Amino acid sequence: xxxxxxxxxxxxxxxxxxxxxxxxxxxxxxxxxxxxxxxxxxxxxxxxxxxxxxxxxxxxxxxxxxxxxxxxxxxxxxxxxxxxxxxxxxxxxxxxxxxxxxxxxxxxxxxxxxxxxxxxxxxxxxxxxxxxxxxxxxxxxxxxxxxxxxxxxxxxxxxxxxxxxxxxxxxxxxxxxxxxxxxxxxxxxxxxxxxxxxxxxxxxxxxxxxxxxxxxxxxxxxxxxxxxxx
Amino acid sequence: xxxxxxxxxxxxxxxxxxxxxxxxxxxxxxxxxxxxxxxxxxxxxxxxxxxxxxxxxxxxxxxxxxxxxxxxxxxxxxxxxxxxxxxxxxxxxxxxxxxxxxxxxxxxxxxxxxxxxxxxxxxxxxxxxxxxxxxxxxxxxxxxxxxxxxxxxxxxxxxxxxxxxxxxxxxxxxxxxxxxxxxxxxxxxxxxxxxxxxxxxxxxxxxxxxxxxxxxxxxxxxxxxxxxxxxxxxxxxxxxxxxxxxxxxxxxxxxxxxxxxxxxxxxxxxxxxxxxxxxxxxxxxxxxxxxxxxxxxxxxxxxxxxxxxxxxxxxxxxxxxxxxxxxxxxxxxxxxxxxxxxxxxxxxxxxxxxxxxxxxxxxxxxxxxxxxxxxxxxxxxxxxxxxxxxxxxxxxxxxxxxxxxxxxxxxxxxxxxxxxxxxxxxxxxxxxxxxxxxxxx
Numbered sequence: 001x002x003x004x005x006x007x008x009x010x011x012x013x014x015x016x017x018x019x020x021x022x023x024x025x026x027x028x029x030x031x032x033x034x035x036x037x038x039x040x041x042x043x044x045x046x047x048x049x050x051x052x053x054x055x056x057x058x059x060x061x062x063x064x065x066x067x068x069x070x071x072x073x074x075x076x077x078x079x080x081x082x083x084x085x086x087x088x089x090x091x092x093x094x095x096x097x098x099x100x101x102x103x104x105x106x107x108x109x110x111x112x113x114x115x116x117x118x119x120x121x122x123x124x125x126x127x128x129x130x131x132x133x134x135x136x137x138x139x140x141x142x143x144x145x146x147x148x149x150x151x152x153x154x155x156x157x158x159x160x161x162x163x164x165x166x167x168x169x170x171x172x173x174x175x176x177x178x179x180x181x182x183x184x185x186x187x188x189x190x191x192x193x194x195x196x197x198x199x200x201x202x203x204x205x206x207x208x209x210x211x212x213x214x215x216x217x218x219x220x221x222x223x224x225x226x227x228x229x230x
Numbered sequence: 231x232x233x234x235x236x237x238x239x240x241x242x243x244x245x246x247x248x249x250x251x252x253x254x255x256x257x258x259x260x261x262x263x264x265x266x267x268x269x270x271x272x273x274x275x276x277x278x279x280x281x282x283x284x285x286x287x288x289x290x291x292x293x294x295x296x297x298x299x300x301x302x303x304x305x306x307x308x309x310x311x312x313x314x315x316x317x318x319x320x321x322x323x324x325x326x327x328x329x330x331x332x333x334x335x336x337x338x339x340x341x342x343x344x345x346x347x348x349x350x351x352x353x354x355x356x357x358x359x360x361x362x363x364x365x366x367x368x369x370x371x372x373x374x375x376x377x378x379x380x381x382x383x384x385x386x387x388x389x390x391x392x393x394x395x396x397x398x399x400x401x402x403x404x405x406x407x408x409x410x411x412x413x414x415x416x417x418x419x420x421x422x423x424x425x426x427x428x429x430x431x432x433x434x435x436x437x438x439x440x441x442x443x444x445x446x447x448x449x450x451x452x453x454x455x456x457x458x459x460x461x462x463x464x465x466x467x468x469x470x471x472x473x474x475x476x477x478x479x480x481x482x483x484x485x486x487x488x489x490x491x492x493x494x495x496x497x498x499x500x501x502x503x504x505x506x507x508x509x510x511x512x513x514x515x516x517x518x519x520x521x522x523x524x525x526x527x528x529x530x531x532x533x534x535x536x537x538x539x540x541x542x543x544x545x546x547x548x549x550x551x552x553x554x555x556x557x558x559x560x561x562x563x564x565x566x567x568x569x570x571x572x573x574x575x576x577x578x579x580x581x582x583x584x585x586x587x588x589x590x591x592x593x594x595x596x597x598x599x600x601x602x603x604x605x606x607x608x609x610x611x612x613x614x615x616x617x618x619x620x621x622x623x624x625x626x627x628x629x630x631x632x633x634x635x636x637x638x639x640x641x642x643x644x645x646x647x648x649x650x651x652x653x654x655x656x657x658x659x660x661x662x663x664x665x666x667x668x669x670x671x
Contacts (some may be wrong), residue, residue: 029308036308040234041312053310054312
């Protein structure tokens with residue numbers, strides 16, 4: 001015999017008749033059909049919470065939300081006056097293992113000490129999405145909290161995001177911001193006062209607030225370590 | 231909620247559309263008959279011509295084309311998927327229907343790749359030989375009763391030869407030639423395997439296909455499908471219409487299974503068997519392949535039509551039939567009948583798709599075993615039993631009693647599974663509702 005016959009006939013007489021089981025199977029499939037036929041598909045992006053059995057996510061229209069702490073596309077955090085918080089300190093460019101950040105610093109006109117990035121370019125093709133730049137930034141000026149990935153482009157040049165493309169999202173001001181404490185000559189005094197009013201207090205757990213992992217607190221861990229008496 | 235309402239509206243409107251279609255078919259057939267009469271030709275030819283256009287080219291063709299989408303969309307619903315919905319002409323996927331146009335455009339514009347060592351004439355002929363018998367089968371199926379339209383007796387049936395069912399068997403056997411020829415003419419090892427598989431499978435199932443209908447022939451004492459349809463309207467004991475599936479439940483199951491094998495679709499899709507051999511149409515590109523595929527879908531529709539005509543009461547609406555007949559004009563009642571027939575046919579085509587997605591493909595020895603060791607003995611026993619009962623009681627009441635006992639036994643056997651405490655099987659308490667094979671949605 002060219003093939004081995006597997007004798008797997010069920011012991012049950014009813015199942016060996018075949019037809020009742022086929023009818024039962026047809027019933028199951030038909031039930032499935034009519035349920036999906038009548039019920040509106042639940043488009044909840046969290047498929048585990050869906051009320052209908054369909055698990056498909058219609059991708060471009062429906063997107064599964066990324067988990068908290070997901071490192072997405074970079075953004076340059078703006079100040080209240082629309083300028084970047086970045087002070088062109090080169091910390092991110094230095095720490096970047098892929099060397100994908102290029103910064104050209106310039107002096108703010110009329111201000112004796114303050115700098116700003118004249119050019120701030122990130123090559124998203126070289127970026128390894130490690131998040132070191134976010135960790136390194138002393139001014140909370142670069143974040144990866146957009147929840148997006150780099151948008152597809154037809155050319156490689158399209159993946160070079162400059163300061164105009166990166167500067168977006170909600171503005172942030174802290175009371176410890178040097179331009180608020182010291183006063184910035186480049187900013188309209190009235191606007192500066194407004195920014196001072198709206199600035200958040202110096203974050204007690206600054207590191208914690210910027211942490212990408214919910215529930216992770218450097219300060220708390222440090223306090224616990226102190227309590228243990230090292 | 232919107233979908234629920236929409237679907238209920240659809241389920242109400244769709245039969246009405248079919249009734250309207252039946253009305254149009256009758257009107258056109260009547261007009262054609264009158265026109266032929268005024269030209270000095272046989273009015274029956276006019277009716278036949280109108281029926282060819284309306285029933286074969288419109289009803290069968292549209293249903294078969296719709297099934298190509300139904301195959302994808304319905305299977306998606308059965309498998310908790312969404313199905314094709316990317317073509318959105320008005321921002322709405324329209325249940326995937328625009329895919330019909332896209333498919334047509336794609337198959338028509340595909341590059342015509344042909345094997346150089348093919349048998350040229352047969353290679354071109356095979357798709358036609360597949361498609362034509364499938365269409366020709368529908369000629370003897372009575373879609374609507376005979377009724378007077380503008381002074382002419384018109385029936386929604388292309389031809390009514392005395393041979394009736396024998397014509398059906400003869401043409402159904404022809405369909406396999408297309409498959410075998412396609413396999414052979416492609417000069418491809420896999421294709422010829424598909425062709426050989428098709429012919430051996432068809433020859434096997436031809437036997438039980440024929441024998442399963444012998445019981446119905448004896449019970450109704452005719453070979454003509456339209457007489458069978460009329461006979462199914464008669465009442466037993468004054469209440470129960472003598473429907474085919476009540477008199478011949480075994481015949482229905484055997485015929486439906488054999489018809490399934492004839493259509494070459496899963497679970498009997500060995501000639502295609504895309505996971506092992508690519509199929510008898512492996513060398514056919516574009517529209518030629520589409521013709522073969524369409525032939526399969528047309529066979530699905532046609533064999534559903536035969537099953538309806540012989541076993542499911544033909545064009546009888548069954549429910550409210552007496553009321554409808556009393557309150558509607560003869561033509562309107564005939565249109566309702568035609569609509570009922572088409573609805574039953576589409577429901578059976580749907581059932582075939584459900585079965586297609588329920589059962590996995592048989593192995594080849596299993597297919598032959600199922601045919602020769604299970605279906606053939608059952609069919610023979612059914613023939614003898616039916617013969618004896620018809621001989622003993624020509625009013626068919628005994629036959630109906632035996633048939634009801636058989637249905638009850640099948641229901642009981644199916645429902646028995648739900649009582650067994652087996653946690654491995656989910657979906658308890660459901661089998662009974664779908665036990666009767668005739669239960670169409």
